Amino acid sequence: MNSLARAGFACAVLVSLAGCATPGAEPQVSAPAAAPTPVAPPPYVGLASGAFGDSLDAANKTTANNAEVAALTSGERKTWRGDDGVYGYVAPGAANGDCRDFSHTVYINGRPKTGNGSACRAPDGGWKLKG
Template sequence: MTVKSILSAGMIAVVAFSTAACTSDPYGRPPTTNQTVGVIGGAVAGGLIGSAFGGGAGKAAAIVAGAAIGGLLGGAIGSSLDDAARQRAYTAQYDAVSYGRRTEWRSDSGAYGYIDPGPAYDSPDGYCREYTHTIYVGGRPQRGYGTACQQPDGSWRIVS
């Protein structure tokens, strides 16, 4: 295993466990086992999917962004999305924040969703935009919110 692979795996693990620690229901109860497994599994899968994007420093940002998105998706809906659905959701989310327009996605398993990006603005983190990702599994919507900022190489990174 290369140093780069070890660092990438370490970044994914940090995002996965930190996202799992923050996951709770609206009443402040701790996450269920499915939520925790979904967060960690989603972060790992998202990190692996993210590793397919970018190059150099952009690749590391894509891995972290993928892990964050996967953690968000995994925590929001447990382990209900398959890998293909997660990949479609990740790609759609990246496109939505990159192009600043609503982007929809649909999986073969019946899960679907859309991402509504907000207007871009300048911040201390750079050129950023907030977004809402709505995911439907079994006809029930789940929403996640976040902020993405553009990196010097043009890629986007999830910052919250």
């Protein structure tokens, strides 16, 4: 009788487990939720993107703007060298809260051209040129 009770219990367990899945169906496994992809800040539009950099090609503008971001972030002078002998440097001023003034000198054909600007930290953590 004891073995009959065990068999009945085993049968009950199997029946209850069988009700959980459709015969022949693959078990459903839910994929883990994907982590949200962080949104990159928009590209920095610096002095080189405006009239100051009208003599620069797109690659040199990008290089010059990257130097502005590096100087604004570090508070240290940053030099850059682009294509065709174009080069320059960015000299940041002291931080004023979330903003910083700077000067940017570009040399094209050995002739310097200097522009001044001010940029502030944007809510996304990047920099935004004032004005």
